[in-house]
Amino acid sequence: MPQLPEVNVLIVDDLPENLLALEALIRQPQLVVHQAGSAEQALALLLDHDFALAILDVQMPGMNGFELAEAMRGTGKTRHIPIVFVSAAGSELNYAFKGYESGAIDFLQKPLDTHAVRSKVNVFVELHRQRKLLKEQVAALQQARREQDALLGKLEVAHSELERAVAMRDDFISLVTQELRTPLNDLYVQTQMRKTHLPSGDSPAFAVSSAREMLDREERQIGAMLGLIDGMLDVSRLRTGELTIHPRPLDLAALVRRAGTSHAARLEAAGCEVTLDAPASVQGVWDEFRIDQIISNLLINAAQHAPGQPVRLSLSSGDGEARLVVRDHGPGIAPRDHERVFRQFERGTPLPPVPGLGLGLYIAQQAARAHGGSVSLDSAPGEGATFTVRLPLAGTP
Ligand SMILES: Nc1ncnc2c1ncn2[C@@H]1O[C@H](COP(=O)(O)OP(=O)(O)OP(=O)(O)O)[C@@H](O)[C@H]1O
Ligand SMILES: [Mg+2]
Structure with missing residues (x-):
């Protein structure tokens, strides 16, 4: 059986022997009894703990039990603590507690009846435990609800x-x-x-x-x-994450020149005059087939999407990387589409329509990334497009 949660009870009396006697009377497992010899001590304890019940002696020097109860009523943290007043037989107990919200006010008369004291304490302690349990269940339910909502969001x-x-x-x-x-x-x-x-x-x-x-x-x-x-x-x-590359020492300048030559006919047919600006050699470690694919896709794009306009290919190297820039003077790409055109199957809708699957830039980007590099785009409508391929000279990172 699970252990009962611990519960605090406050007893307040100016006479230490009364406190001892009361504590002995109500003592039970999982019940922590806090003693206060004055109303001021009681208020200090009330701030530090969460009490299931406060048993207050009515007659105390200084602040008496009723005044302490009024003070408890004035604070949010203590407003709901049930109170049992203990008074001498025959004394006045019909004190009016306006606004005391718990409504749980009870009275005990001296000399204390063992059975009456224990049963009252048990009722309030049990009530407190139930309330606490309910609160925990509500919190757990709310948490479950939040998790369910989050899950639902993910599912959507x-x-x-x-x-x-x-x-x-x-x-x-x-x-x-x-x-x-x-x-x-x-x-x-x-x-x-x-x-x-x-x-x-x-x-x-x-x-x-x-x-x-x-x-x-x-x-x-x-x-x-x-x-x-x-x-x-x-x-x-x-x-399936299988774009494998096989990097080998390679002269990128020679590869760019070869790619320019092999696409010359196509670019010429599209009315694109190609100029190449490259050093004699740019040595690095790359996958020749994949790099050729990147250059080819960019050149074919220029022929398809920027026909009748000159295309400039410039190759340079420095800071541990090679940079290949393909610049055309076609219709360009609006900034809002810059990210989209690199996604698979994403295409523009030119008139007249241009054939294609929307894969060229996606594949070029993935191939560059497999080398630890990138393809970036700089373009605005009517101002042509500039694609920059960056490739670390050392190949994969
Ligand atoms: N140089 C360019 N000038 C203007 N728009 C371009 C240029 N290159 C690409 N685009 C735009 O980006 C879109 C995506 O290009 P991408 O190369 O990925 O696909 P595609 O050329 O349409 O088809 P595929 O390359 O699969 O044959 C193109 O449909 C076009 O709208
Ligand atoms: Mg393309």
């Missing part, structure tokens, strides 16, 4: 995140389907056309020059589809 957040994830997945699937459908459809039409002309063998499609053109186009379409699939694979790898 998780639920709306889930809804957002499901909506995003659906958007993503329809986007991928559309994006894959265009090049596939094109390839299908071309294949059908060649099949139709095959029996006669005289289609211009079979002439060497047209065949080369066709192969180039098919290569581009297949490349676009492979790019899409690679992007999707990267995203699922990133989700």
